[in-house]
Amino acid sequence: MTATTSEPLLTFEDAIATFDPVMGFEVHVELNTLTKMFCGCPTEFGAPPNTQVCPVCLGLPGALPVVNEKAVESAIRIGLALGCSIAEWSRFARKNYFYPDMPKDFQTSQYDEPIAVNGALAIVVPTEDGPRPVTVGIERAHMEEDTGKILHVGGATGRIHGADYSLIDYNRAGVPLIEIVTKPIEVEPALAPAVARAYVTELRELIVALGVSDAHMHQGSMRVDANVSLKPRGRVELGTRTETKNVNSIRSVERAVRFEIQRQAAVLQAGETIIQETRHFHESDGSTTSGRIKEEAEDYRYFPEPDLTPIVPESAWIERLRATLPEPPLKRRARIREEWGISEHEMQSLINAGALELVQQTVALGADSADARKWWTGEIARISNERGLDVAALPITPQDVHRIIMLTIEGSLNDKLARQVIEGVLAGEGNPDEVVVSRDLAVVSDDGALLEAIDTALAQQPDVAEKIRGGKVQAAGAIVGAVMQSTGGMADAARVRELILERVGDSLG
Amino acid sequence: MPALDRDDVAHLARLSRLQLSDAELDHFGEQLDVILSAVARVAEVAADDVPPTTHAVPVVNVTRPDVIVACLPREDVLAGAPAAEDDRFRVPRILDEEEQ
Numbered sequence: 001m002t003a004t005t006s007e008p009l010l011t012f013e014d015a016i017a018t019f020d021p022v023m024g025f026e027v028h029v030e031l032n033t034l035t036k037m038f039c040g041c042p043t044e045f046g047a048p049p050n051t052q053v054c055p056v057c058l059g060l061p062g063a064l065p066v067v068n069e070k071a072v073e074s075a076i077r078i079g080l081a082l083g084c085s086i087a088e089w090s091r092f093a094r095k096n097y098f099y100p101d102m103p104k105d106f107q108t109s110q111y112d113e114p115i116a117v118n119g120a121l122a123i124v125v126p127t128e129d130g131p132r133p134v135t136v137g138i139e140r141a142h143m144e145e146d147t148g149k150i151l152h153v154g155g156a157t158g159r160i161h162g163a164d165y166s167l168i169d170y171n172r173a174g175v176p177l178i179e180i181v182t183k184p185i186e187v188e189p190a191l192a193p194a195v196a197r198a199y200v201t202e203l204r205e206l207i208v209a210l211g212v213s214d215a216h217m218h219q220g221s222m223r224v225d226a227n228v229s230l231k232p233r234g235r236v237e238l239g240t241r242t243e244t245k246n247v248n249s250i251r252s253v254e255r256a257v258r259f260e261i262q263r264q265a266a267v268l269q270a271g272e273t274i275i276q277e278t279r280h281f282h283e284s285d286g287s288t289t290s291g292r293i294k295e296e297a298e299d300y301r302y303f304p305e306p307d308l309t310p311i312v313p314e315s316a317w318i319e320r321l322r323a324t325l326p327e328p329p330l331k332r333r334a335r336i337r338e339e340w341g342i343s344e345h346e347m348q349s350l351i352n353a354g355a356l357e358l359v360q361q362t363v364a365l366g367a368d369s370a371d372a373r374k375w376w377t378g379e380i381a382r383i384s385n386e387r388g389l390d391v392a393a394l395p396i397t398p399q400d401v402h403r404i405i406m407l408t409i410e411g412s413l414n415d416k417l418a419r420q421v422i423e424g425v426l427a428g429e430g431n432p433d434e435v436v437v438s439r440d441l442a443v444v445s446d447d448g449a450l451l452e453a454i455d456t457a458l459a460q461q462p463d464v465a466e467k468i469r470g471g472k473v474q475a476a477g478a479i480v481g482a483v484m485q486s487t488g489g490m491a492d493a494a495r496v497r498e499l500i501l502e503r504v505g506d507s508l509g
Numbered sequence: 510m511p512a513l514d515r516d517d518v519a520h521l522a523r524l525s526r527l528q529l530s531d532a533e534l535d536h537f538g539e540q541l542d543v544i545l546s547a548v549a550r551v552a553e554v555a556a557d558d559v560p561p562t563t564h565a566v567p568v569v570n571v572t573r574p575d576v577i578v579a580c581l582p583r584e585d586v587l588a589g590a591p592a593a594e595d596d597r598f599r600v601p602r603i604l605d606e607e608e609q
Contacts, residue, residue: 033575034575035575035576035577035578039578040573040577040578041577041578041580042574042577042580047596048583048596049596050583050586050596050597051580052588052597053580053581053585053586054578054579054581055581056578057580058586060589066571066572066573067571067572067573068572068573068575069572069573069574069575070575071575074574076557091563092542096524098525098526100525100598100603103598150603163602163603164602165599165600165601165602166600166601166602167594167595167597167599168597168598168599168600169596169598170598223581299524301524304563306563306564306565308571309564309569309570309571310569310570311570312567312570313570314571319562325529341577423561474552
């Protein structure tokens with residue numbers, strides 16, 4: 001079975017000409033606590049299967065869970081940063097369902113008494129007419145636990161459909177999660193996909209600034225479920241919604257919302273009805289396909305978790321945590337714009353490229369902000385677009401980019417060679433210094449060799465040499481070009497220019 | 510407290526993936542009714558001034574520090590599994606669950 005949907009689509013323009021989209025997002029953030037939500041097992045990503053499990057997270061009879069205090073602190077800090085009220089009394093609940101990703105046969109979550117309610121996140125949405133401020137209402141943020149990882153075996157594609165059986169690793173079962181749920185988002189229809197992207201971008205930045213999660217979407221430590229429904233223009237009541245899961249990059253959030261708007265519009269236009277269901281997003285073509293029909297809320301038979309005590313945070317504790325909140329991302333960006341001397345537009349393109357943090361980290365290592373921006377939003381962003389990946393998902397670090405910048409400043413790399421070094425780092429050939437050595441990329445820094453090439457070029461183009469002697473310094477460009485060509489691009493153009501002028505000057509003197 | 514009808518019991522059975530005959534549905538329905546009416550009697554004596562509770566003792570904020578403790582050795586973990594493969598728990602195909 002292929003991922004491609006054969007369902008008809010309306011064009012986005014036609015869809016929003018008739019329908020108003022309403023969106024809602026459920027974002028799961030895996031906390032970076034050392035241990036799980038209810039037991040002391042480590043949470044390290046990528047450990048060998050079933051090595052980070054114990055009687056509690058395996059749901060063995062008689063095992064008793066105890067809440068991780070650090071996870072509660074992180075939940076409260078997220079709630080406060082989102083402007084939520086922190087509940088004076090909060091409880092855990094069992095969400096009962098029959099699926100082997102939780103060995104207990106239920107997930108410990110929060111239901112009617114979440115830790116944080118009723119907040120808002122201010123975002124800035126890039127539009128053709130410039131940045132537009134939008135406020136996204138936050139319904140709630142609650143604590144829960146992650147599930148195990150299921151591997152489907154057999155069948156053609158390793159997907160659930162056609163699988164013969166499944167294998168389960170429970171290392172992730174019980175890792176603390178915070179689920180952040182928005183209120184329904186209704187914006188100017190044409191902006192909906194961009195708002196989706198801006199919300200997830202902003203939320204992710206906030207989570208990273210709080211230091212509560214690494215929020216790597218490609219590793220699943222931040223996961224987005226996008227709810228989309230349509231209603232005919234002018235109607236008040238909401239249409240039936242679908243919930244698209246498996247949206248694992250910021251770019252995909254925008255694509256998934258756009259696709260669902262186009263698909264649902266075609267269904268409604270044809271006089272049919274939307275089925276309330278879970279849909280799966282496919283990175284390959286940006287489509288969604290039907291998953292399971294959504295169970296009604298009461299089918300989960302939530303009830304208060306008898307093995308855990310209520311969480312009743314003292315106000316002094318909440319205030320202590322409030323004092324640890326970072327500068328809000330919007331404010332922080334205004335400050336950074338000031339420091340780097342860049343426009344809101346340049347800031348937006350940094351954010352859109354998903355490169356703000358990476359540039360900041362590169363600057364923190366000592367690089368100039370203009371140099372850092374140039375590489376992250378230039379060559380590296382270009383490659384990430386080509387590969388359909390977020391910049392952060394590429395195997396190149398701020399340390400690598402800082403080193404490449406330093407090598408260009410020292411003059412051992414020029415821009416062309418630096419691009420090849422980036423290519424080498426991305427191809428897994430090692431760090432920048434290793435790539436320089438293995439690909440033999442250092443510029444010709446031996447002045448003797450350069451002078452030889454310059455003399456040859458001057459001899460071949462006597463008219464140009466004459467012009468330079470006559471004071472037309474810009475004519476040196478032709479000689480620089482010739483030298484770059486004869487050295488196979490392995491020369492520092494600025495140094496070549498200096499040497500040409502010295503050479504011509506010498507001959508004058 | 511309204512009695513459970515057979516559809517309610519069938520629904521609960523389906524959620525638990527239990528296949529029950531009509532006779533069993535009636536049988537368990539009667540048993541569940543006994544339990545529900547016992548709980549209903551407790552609800553009768555609980556006046557408005559008695560707050561609902563989920564714990565026998567009034568304890569809140571029982572937490573533990575974020576400190577790693579030893580996990581189970583993997584051979585012990587998988588020893589309890591009905592089937593295992595590649596260091597993972599092996600379960601029957603779940604295709605039908607997804608597609609229903």
